[in-house]
Amino acid sequence: MSNQTESSAEITPAPAHEADDEPIRSGRDAEATRRALVRAARRRFATDGYRATTVRQIAADAGVNVALINRYFVSKDGLFEACMARTSDELDTQTEAPTRPTDIDGVIDRLIAHVVNAPNGDDPLQLLLLLRSSGDENADRIRRNTLEHFTEKLAAAAGWNADDPTTAPLLLRAQLAIATMLGVVMLRASAGVEPVASAGHDELAGPLNQLFRTLFEG
Amino acid sequence: MSNQTESSAEITPAPAHEADDEPIRSGRDAEATRRALVRAARRRFATDGYRATTVRQIAADAGVNVALINRYFVSKDGLFEACMARTSDELDTQTEAPTRPTDIDGVIDRLIAHVVNAPNGDDPLQLLLLLRSSGDENADRIRRNTLEHFTEKLAAAAGWNADDPTTAPLLLRAQLAIATMLGVVMLRASAGVEPVASAGHDELAGPLNQLFRTLFEG
DNA sequence: TCTCTAAGTCAGCGACTGCTTACATACCCG
DNA sequence: CGGGTATGTAAGCAGTCGCTGACTTAGAGA
Numbered sequence: 001m002s003n004q005t006e007s008s009a010e011i012t013p014a015p016a017h018e019a020d021d022e023p024i025r026s027g028r029d030a031e032a033t034r035r036a037l038v039r040a041a042r043r044r045f046a047t048d049g050y051r052a053t054t055v056r057q058i059a060a061d062a063g064v065n066v067a068l069i070n071r072y073f074v075s076k077d078g079l080f081e082a083c084m085a086r087t088s089d090e091l092d093t094q095t096e097a098p099t100r101p102t103d104i105d106g107v108i109d110r111l112i113a114h115v116v117n118a119p120n121g122d123d124p125l126q127l128l129l130l131l132r133s134s135g136d137e138n139a140d141r142i143r144r145n146t147l148e149h150f151t152e153k154l155a156a157a158a159g160w161n162a163d164d165p166t167t168a169p170l171l172l173r174a175q176l177a178i179a180t181m182l183g184v185v186m187l188r189a190s191a192g193v194e195p196v197a198s199a200g201h202d203e204l205a206g207p208l209n210q211l212f213r214t215l216f217e218g
Numbered sequence: 219m220s221n222q223t224e225s226s227a228e229i230t231p232a233p234a235h236e237a238d239d240e241p242i243r244s245g246r247d248a249e250a251t252r253r254a255l256v257r258a259a260r261r262r263f264a265t266d267g268y269r270a271t272t273v274r275q276i277a278a279d280a281g282v283n284v285a286l287i288n289r290y291f292v293s294k295d296g297l298f299e300a301c302m303a304r305t306s307d308e309l310d311t312q313t314e315a316p317t318r319p320t321d322i323d324g325v326i327d328r329l330i331a332h333v334v335n336a337p338n339g340d341d342p343l344q345l346l347l348l349l350r351s352s353g354d355e356n357a358d359r360i361r362r363n364t365l366e367h368f369t370e371k372l373a374a375a376a377g378w379n380a381d382d383p384t385t386a387p388l389l390l391r392a393q394l395a396i397a398t399m400l401g402v403v404m405l406r407a408s409a410g411v412e413p414v415a416s417a418g419h420d421e422l423a424g425p426l427n428q429l430f431r432t433l434f435e436g
Numbered sequence: 437t438c439t440c441t442a443a444g445t446c447a448g449c450g451a452c453t454g455c456t457t458a459c460a461t462a463c464c465c466g
Numbered sequence: 467c468g469g470g471t472a473t474g475t476a477a478g479c480a481g482t483c484g485c486t487g488a489c490t491t492a493g494a495g496a
Contacts, residue, residue, distance in 0.1 A: 028443045028492060051269035052353075055484065065445055070485060131404055135270075147411045173425050175405060175414040176398065183401030186349055187393060193365045196393040207391050207433065214432040215425065246462060246473045273454060283475055288455055 034072050036062040042083045046125050047190075050080060050134040077136040084139045087129050088146040095153055107157040108212045111177065115184050115208070116201045124185045131182060151175050158216040173215045180211065252290050254280040260301045264343050265408075268298060268352040295354040302357050305347050306364040313371055325375040326430045329395065333402050333426070334419045342403045349400060369393050376434040391433045398429065 040061035044053040055076050059066040073079040095110065115124055130147060133140055152160070155174035160167045184204075187193045196204075258279035262271040273294050277284040291297040313328065333342055348365060351358055370378070373392035378385045402422075405411045414422075 030443065033443080049267055049269065051267065054482080056482095065443095066484090067446080067486080068444070071443085076484065131408065133408065144409060144411055147405070147409060151411070169425075171413055172417060172421060175411065176402065176425055176429065179401030179405050179414070180394065180398040181401070182404060183397030183399070184394065186400065186404075187365070187397050190349060190351065191362060191365060193362055193369070193393065195389055196397070199390060203390060207387075207394055211394065211429060211433060215429060248473065251473085272452085274452095284454090285456080285476085286474070289473085294454065 030072070033062075033064055033068060036064060037069060037072065037079065038082055038086055041079050042087065042126060042129060045080060045083055045132055046127075046129040050132055055079075077134055077139065080134045081136060081139040081142065083129060084142045084146070087126060088142055088149075090126075091146060091150060095150065104158050104213075104216050107154060108209060108216075111154075111181055111212065112201075112205050112208050115181050115188075116204055123189075125189050127182060127185050128190065131186075147178070151178060154178065170216070177212055177215055180208075184208075248290070251280075251282055251286060254282060255287060255290065255297065256300055256304055259297050260305065260344060260347060263298060263301055263350055264345075264347040268350055273297075295352055295357065298352045299354065299357040299360065301347060302360045302364070305344060306360055306367075308344075309364060309368060313368065322376050322431075322434050325372060326427060326434075329372075329399055329430065330419075330423050330426050333399050333406075334422055341407075343407050345400060345403050346408065349404075365396070369396060372396065388434070395430055395433050398426075402426075 037058060041053070041058045044058055044061065055069050056066050058079070059069060069076065069079055073082055095107075114127065117124065130143055133143070151171060151174045152162075154177060155167075155170040158170050158174065160170040160174070184196065188197050188199075191197075255276060259271070259276045262276055262279065273287050274284050276297070277287060287294065287297055291300055312332075313325070332345065335342065348361060351361070369389060369392045370380075372395060373385075373388040376388050376392065378388040378392070402414065406415050406417075409415075
């Protein structure tokens with residue numbers, strides 16, 4: 001690799017211009033443009049990281065002029081913040097409160113599904129956005145809040161109660177589960193380490209189930 | 219954050235010019251200079267990532283002229299590769315073969331120690347170097363090899379045998395343990411998420427021990 | 437049809453990037 | 467002491483970065 005002339009696609013081969021559900025971008029629609037930018041940015045930021053992603057790449061992926069990033073999101077940081085906020089929202093709605101107060105089984109199943117294949121159409125790589133930092137204070141705050149909120153939801157499903165100090169250890173255990181989840185996604189996607197990289201749902205579900213169950217019930 | 223004028227210290231406040239064991243850099247010592255550069259670079263790369271780290275930062279941290287990076291390591295990529303190789307070596311010697319073929323207890327203890335406080339003087343953050351990519355093919359190969367070698371060592375301690383296919387699942391389980399380890403370090407150091415961020419050895423050792431034991435013996 | 441505004445385009449600035457080149461200095465050996 | 471080489475320094479080049487301001491164009495309301 002000579003100089004910093006890597007141009008594009010450090011790890012991933014470029015998202016092929018977005019083949020999502022968005023109906024052909026025709027004409028002038030500010031809201032659609034914003035959405036296209038966020039979608040392209042999330043992918044890039046999650047896979048390549050903040051600094052390695054250039055606004056020109058994002059704009060190209062979204063099929064949009066570069067200057068519009070600054071028009072709609074003020075700055076690259078602003079766009080990153082929007083991405084973080086959206087990931088936060090999605091994670092919140094996807095992990096809606098379990099039907100029963102302590103329905104750890106269903107939650108564990110959903111966790112595993114998240115690692116192997118995200119419930120929405122998108123890949124688990126999006127989760128890695130939670131580990132990326134832009135150095136922007138506000139975005140970092142959103143990220144931390146998201147992770148802590150996720151922790152509490154998970155812990156609650158396992159019986160954690162904010163008013164009952166004896167259940168406090170469940171918080172830490174929930175975070176260990178999250179750490180495992182994120183670690184596995186990292187090893188699979190980012191590092192491509194075998195054999196976990198090419199392991200399917202069936203191979204992963206067993207050990208992960210056992211692991212999570214021990215964490216919450218053992 | 220205006221423009222890209224962040225100069226230095228995105229996440230970390232700068233390593234304060236290295237207060238390590240290295241005896242005062244006096245005069246001209248190529249080997250010492252090389253070591254100083256690698257030490258400073260490892261810290262930066264591990265905490266801030268490859269792209270966010272500039273060669274000028276590294277040189278300043280090491281108290282050395284920027285041009286020497288190119289003299290001794292050819293390029294920024296070359297320096298990164300040297301960092302990766304050194305991390306690979308350290309991890310290899312630190313996790314030397316257990317006394318007995320299947321001495322999983324001792325290995326688990328060492329894993330936990332790695333997460334909370336690395337055995338050598340350096341912080342666990344160094345582990346994150348294993349998750350960083352520069353886009354350089356060679357460095358990525360070293361990284362993948364290191365992780366897979368680490369996997370096999372860990373699995374071997376749990377009874378894995380390359381010649382016995384029935385022990386193959388232990389490889390995957392060892393990698394789940396590694397994923398957990400890396401994930402916890404991420405959450406603690408990089409994201410600073412509570413409560414795991416400020417949890418001490420005693421609070422973490424229990425659940426982690428239980429988790430690893432389940433993974434290998436359950 | 438005309439007009440006004442929102443949406444999108446374009447060229448380029450200043451800052452910073454990794455790296456090179458030409459030069460200065462300290463150390464070793466005869 | 468005097469060269470010769472290894473080590474370190476200073477200045478700057480070419481390229482990329484995020485971002486800006488002036489511009490054009492599409493589309494809805496009168």
